[in-house]
Amino acid sequence: MTLADLDFSFASIRRAMAAGAKAPAIIAEACRRAQAAAGEGVFTLLVDPAAAIARAEELQARADAGAVLPLLGLPFSVKDSIHVAGLPTTSNCPAMRLEPKDSAHAVTLLEQAGAVLIGKNTLDQFATGLNGTRSPDPLCRNAIDPAYIPGGSSSGSAVAVARDIVAFSLGTDTGGSGRVPAACNGIVGLKPTIGLVSSRGLVYNNRSFDCIPVFCKFADDAYEILENIAGFDVLDPMSRTDAGAIELRPRAPQPLTIAIPRADQLTFFGDTEAARAYEADLAVLQSLGHRLKPVDFTLFETAGRLVFQSAMVAERLIDCADVVRDHPEAIHPAVWSALQPGLSYTARDAFQALYEIKQAQRQASLLLAGCDAMVVPTVPTIFTIAQMLADPMALNSAMGTYTYFVNPLDMCAVAIPGRTRSDGLRSSLCFVGRAGDDALLRTLARGFEQAMVPALAVAS
Incomplete structure (x- = not known):
């Protein structure tokens, strides 16, 4: 097998390196692939290949001299609302172009561990959206079927x-942007406990809820990255002081009680394939010995609405205030429709929303008493790009049906691919846990992922 044939799972890259491949060659191959996709809406900009390869050569020399670089040979990219020193940050709005002198803390940690950045990814403008069509042409397209949305806002990632x-x-993830695009494209999307990873160096959507998710092919790969970027950051006031004490290693698997939405409260927006796949995925969990406990989903729906249908939307206007004031014509129409309501809220409205969030957190804690975790469909359906463009506001909101509630309720989550549907798309389960229960979710995710391996080619 040549490097051109290599899939970029961590295991395959490390097998290639064990067989003699060096980091510069792998990074060169990643740059080649990125350049080949340069006009397809996946990236907003690419690192100069010569610079990326030179960086890999430097890291390889350090590793050969004995340096411990756990992520050596792994190429990565970041959403273009995350700062990288020396590269512009645009949030997919050229009028907002920023020139950061420092990289986001998470990027710095990854590069110190040996990973090499090869580009910045497209996104729904200002990270406002869950579908991936709120960006300049060419639109980023679904990796499985280009007729479908890639999910957003972290579409390119x-x-x-x-x-x-x-x-x-x-x-980045405010209302599901680290989970929805993972589900749409059949990969893992890991959204950690808020504050576990420093958010210093982001252009914020809603700073109260924002966190940095990881996209990977497999759960353990995603959690390995989380292990390298988690920790307390004294320079980030949102960083958890106990971040270093939150366990991330998987636990011994055991049967658990998992909350699920009541069947009469589920909606798949007419997508019978999605409904069948969800039931099949739940059956896999039951085969592992887990007990599924239906709970009233009303509270979670209400909490989800607080993210984008309360005064909390005014928080979006902080980081993009200059563009809203000076260059409103540069804002995507659907993004402007989402931002504009924030202009009408008062300080009193904002305090009321904060009180409602606190109340919802307490109610959720009581409702989930006796349950170890929760599982929901990551997305209720996947719309085509044509459908989304025809009804951009309502269908975008539909994509957040099972994700919006997680951050306002201060929960962690991980989206894991499930059955392959008869139309070739993948189903996805999202495991949701209390703040700090990241290791528990890793255990659940691994168990489900491993159980799915024999069934991946079976249509639901």
């Missing part, structure tokens, strides 16, 4: 992994 251009990528 997910597609770059799904298409084996990079081994992993970083996005």
Whole structure:
């Protein structure tokens, strides 16, 4: 097998390196793939290949001299709302172009561990959207079927992994942007506990809820990246002081009680394939010995609406205020429709929303008492690009049906691919846990992922 035939899972890259391949050659191959996709809406910009390869050569020399570089040979990309020193940050709005002198803390940690950045990924403008069509042409397209949306707002980050251009990528997640595109493209999307990974160096959507998710092919790969970027950051006021104490290693598998939405409250927007796949995926969990406990999903729906249908939307206007004031014509129409309501809220409205969030967190804690975790369909369906463009506001909201609630309720989550549908798309389960339960979710994710291996080629 040549490097051109290599899939970019961590295991395959490391097997190639064990067989004699060096980091510069792997990074050169990643750059070649990225250049080949340069006009396809996956990236907003690419690192100069000569610079990326030179960086890999430097890292390889250090490793050969005895340096411990756990991520050596792994190419990665980041959403273009994450700062990288020396590269512009645009949030997919050229009028907002920023020239950061420092990289985001997470990027710095990854590069110190030996990973090499090869590009910045497209996104729904200002990270406002869950579908991937709120960006300039050419639109980023689904990695499985280009007629479908790639999911957003971290569209390019997910597609770059799904298409084996990079081994992993970083996005941002406010209402599901680290999970929805993972589900749409058949990969893993890991959204950690808020504050576990420093968010210093982001252009924020809603800073109260924002966190950095990881996109990978497999759960353990994603959690390995999380292990390298998690920790307390004294320079980030949102960083958890106990971040270093939150366990990330998998636990011994055991039967658990897992909450699921009541069947009469589920919606798949007419997608019978999605409904069948969800039931089949739940059957896999039951085969592993887990007990599924239906719970009233009303509270979670209500909490989800607080992200984008309350005064919390005014928080979006902080980081993009200059563009809203000086260059409104540069804002995508659907993004403007999402931003504009924030202009009408008062400080009183904002405090009321904060009180409602706190109340919802307490109610969720009581409702989930006796349950170890929760599982939901990551997305209710996957719309085509044509469908989304015809009804951009309503269908975008539909994509967040099972993701919006997670961040306002201060929960962690991980989306894992499930059955392959008869139309070739993948189903996806999202495991949701309390803040700090990242290791528990890793255990659940691994168990489900391993159980799915024999069934991946079986249509639901």
